[in-house]
Amino acid sequence: MRKLILAPIMATAVMASAAAPAQDTVKIGLIQPLTGSVAYNGTADANGARLAVKERNAAGGVLGKQVELIIEDGQCSPANSVNAAEKLIQRDRVVALVGAFCSSATSAVMPVARKYKTPFLTGVSSEASLTEKGNPYFFRSAETDALLGKAFSRLIVDNLGLKKVAYIGVNDDWGRGSAKAFEQELSGHGVETAMIEYFNHGATDFYTLLTKLRGSGADGVFVAAETQDGSTLVKQIKQFGIDMDVFGVGSWATSDFIKITGDAAEGIYAAVPYVSNLPGERNERFVKDYSAAYDHAPGKYAAAGYNSLNIMMDAIDRAGGTDASAIVDGLHATDYEAPNGRYRFTRDGQGYGFDAALVQIRDGHTDVVATTRIADPRADGAKDGQ
Amino acid sequence: MDMLLQFVANGLVSGAFYALSALGLTLIFGLMRVVNFAHGELYMLGGVMGWLATTVLGLNFFAGLALTLAVMGACGWLVDRFLIERVRDQGEEPSILLTIGLSIFLTNTALLLVGTAPLTIEGPLPNKPVFLGPVVLTELRVFAVAACAVLILAAHLVIRHTRLGRAMRATFQDPMAARLAGINTARVYASTFALGTMLAASAGMLLGSIYSTHVSAGGLVSLKAFVVVILGGMGSFAGAIVGGLILGVAEALWGGYISTGTVDIIGFIIVILTLIFKPYGLFSTQVERA
Structure with missing residues (x-):
């Protein structure tokens, strides 16, 4: 009897959550350490990411929709970063993940991204073996040691x-x-x-x-x-x-x-990999916009957050939809003009070509x-x- | 040989800092039986207050230190009257939970207000090198070690030779008898917690001027302070000083001759050995109370 009463309620709930991805924003999840010993650098990364999204939305967003950036605190710890990834994928229904900062945390999130078939890009983690794990959903727009x-x-x-x-x-x-x-x-x-x-x-x-x-x-x-x-x-x-x-x-x-x-x-x-007085007009523009938003010049991690979000949004645009394998293809086709050079990816998802x-x-x-x-x-x- | 002298000198300097950092913890435990897990956060707040006073308000170091001590002393008093008061005489667990909660609250509040950037406090002396034979120190370090000694001595004198100190010791020996003798024990507890807080805060500001400080600094400080207190004996004044110096020198020698990457292992080894061979610490609290 109880089941019968619950059934319509549950059906509505399921329909609501199934309808969620079809809303009018494209959601991207960002995991950064916002507390703990590298919080300072994680915050800089998140600031860069926010700027990239703001600029893109002002220029019309991706796929004709506004981009919604959802930021979670991974604390540089594998356990918290995995929790954050689960929450972003399951509850917020993000179409792609960026982040995790510390290599050990990124490494822990990678299998989660693979399990849910969610494209995952890191702009910071530099431990060499991450791109050698054969995870097709993982990309790195950062140098390795x-x-x-x-x-x-x-x-x-x-x-x-x-x-x-x-x-x-x-x-x-x-x-x-x-x-x-x-x-x-x-x-x-x-x-x-x-x-x-x-x-x-x-x-x-x-x-x-x-x-x-x-x-x-x-x-x-x-x-x-x-x-x-x-x-x-x-x-x-x-x-x-x-x-x-x-x-x-x-x-x-x-x-x-x-x-x-x-x-x-x-x-x-x-x-x-980045300094605010690198030569070039593209960098000057970035430094000017960043300084206007946050009152200080961007550093390495601000640029990393900015670049990784731009690369991901470009890839979604190129995919023409939010389908995971199309976004992965979009990432492979990356040729992104950054403040510090031109990013491209190898077949393993390792970025190169930047200064x-x-x-x-x-x-x-x-x-x-x-x-x-x-x-x-x-x-x-x-x-x-x- | 020159290297050895330098290692020992380094160890004694950091040992003096450990001693000062641990003193407030051992005092609060010895007199109040409260294991204060928020100790490191009080240290951190001292550094943040010191930074606010010297950088934002533009005070000089000593005026800043006086202001920090006053504000943090008042904070300690309020924490005792409004929080610890509620769990007094209910055993140790409630106060442990309370102080853990307090530490999380303080870290995150500071994070919200000050942010994650490292903070530097302008010291009273330049950080110029001083050469004592083959040993290099800086003026500021020599000053900080002297300041540690003065603060430790001052705390000792307060407890040994003032009316308040006598009331503290009496309350610790037997709270009921102290109350019967007319001692306002609530005030004594609050003063003790305020004193412990001031010691932690002064260490935070002093060391913030030598190194730098940030809002997440508390955890590591608590960890080292617990090592010192377990080694020296919970509640022992002399134990905190000797324990601090032993930890400092042991770390310096391990780092110097074995490897600096594994230096934190020393603290754990000390705790394990102490608990096996002298579970009440080097200076048993049976013999001497702070």
């Missing part, structure tokens, strides 16, 4: 003339991967390795590490760290009276990094020393120049 190492090692040797380098990285997949990739590439160019050391997220006192660095006889030090850790480390290198060339990867060449690091930031080098820059911080500003292009990883080193 190895690609960045390859692109930069020559620049670093040519511009800095280093003979013996010490490597310091944050103790996670990304930090370890970056230190190893650069160590390997630089060794290939005949640079001696003085030491490789790691520190934990949120560490505040680096004097022990610096004591070892001072005794290592290196003439340069490579650091893989994000804003907070990197700034503290650089400040302490200067306090400790260590006079070495410092070059880092992570979110270094941002106005915030320079602001919180102060004078200690003078003269350091950063290998970055990266070696910058030096002088007088509180970033000077672009040289730029290099992230090459198609299928091509060999010999074809780097193309």
Whole structure:
């Protein structure tokens, strides 16, 4: 009896949810760490993404509909990011997912995206193996540690003339991967390795590490760290009276990094996939719009959020509908003119073709020393120049 | 040899900071039997307040510290009167749940108000290197260690030699007898929590000027403070100081001679060894109460 009463109610409910995808917006889900130790960078990514959606909607949206961006906090943790993905797919019925930031979190969301056949793009996670898992729904519009190492090692040797380098990285997949990739590439160019050391997220006192660095006889030090850790480390290198060339990867060449690091930031080098004063009209426009919206210039992660959303919206437009396999095809056909170069994807979903820059911080500003292009990883080193 | 001296010096400096960070925790536990899981967040709020006072209000470091202490002391008082008061004498679990809830609330409120950006506090001295033979320190670090010593000594004197301190110790020994003797125990508890909060906040501001601070800093601070307190003995003043120095030096030596990437393992090893061999800590609370 009870079933009979419930049946019509349930039928209505099912109809309502089945009708949901046919509403007049195209929903895209974004998972970023908005709380926790990388919240600062995750927020920047989300800001870039919001800007991309706002611009697209002002220009008419995709498929003739407005785009609705739904942002969830994944906290850089695999468990929370999976929950966020489930919620976005099941409840919000998003047509595509972007995000997860930390490689370990992205890696956990990938099987969820595959299970529900939802296209999934990361603009940040750089752990190399993600695009080697054969997940047809997964794409990455970011450099991997190895690609960045390859692109930069020559620049670093040519511009800095280093003979013996010490490597310091944050103790996670990304930090370890970056230190190893650069160590390997630089060794290939005949640079001696003085030491490789790691520190934990949120560490505040680096004097022990610096004591070892001072005794290592290196003439340069490579650091893989994000804003907070990197700034503290650089400040302490200067306090400790260590006079070495410092070059880092992570979110270094941002106005915030320079602001919180102060004078200690003078003269350091950063290998970055994006910096706000990259040359080019397309970038100038992006910087102007971003600064108008958020009162500060965009950094690496703001650009990553902006680019990944634009790539996804282009792909949906190209698909001509919200069907997953059509969007995947649309992603494969990507040829996106970004503020930092032209993004395309390999068959595995690895992005390439965009620029990266070696910058030096002088007088509180970033000077672009040289730029290099992230090459198609299928091509060999010999074809780097193309 | 020079390396060893530098490692020990580094360890003693960070040990002094650990001691100050842990002192408020051990004080509140020793006198009130409240395990304060929001300790790290009170530390974080001290840093955020210090940043507000020096950067936004433009005060100098010492005026900022005084303001931070006053505001955080008042916060501690209010937290005790309006929250902890409600679960007093109901065993330890309700207060644990309460302080965990408080820590989540404080982190997220700070996140909402201040945002995620790292905050730097302008220190009273330049961060210039000071050379003591082969050992490098900075003026600010030497100052901070001295400030730690002064704050620890001040807290000790308050508890040992003032009327309020005597009332605190009496209340801890026997709340009923203290009340019969005319001590307003509610006020004593609130003062104790305020004092513990002020110690945490002063550590937050002091260390914020040396490193930098951010709203998610609390978790790691709580973790280290618990290690120090378990090693030194819950509620022991001397234990917090010795425990802090031991943890600092052990971490520096491990980082120096083994690897800096695994340095957090030291805290866990210390906790496990303490619980196996001296479960009440190095300075048993039976002998000395704060």
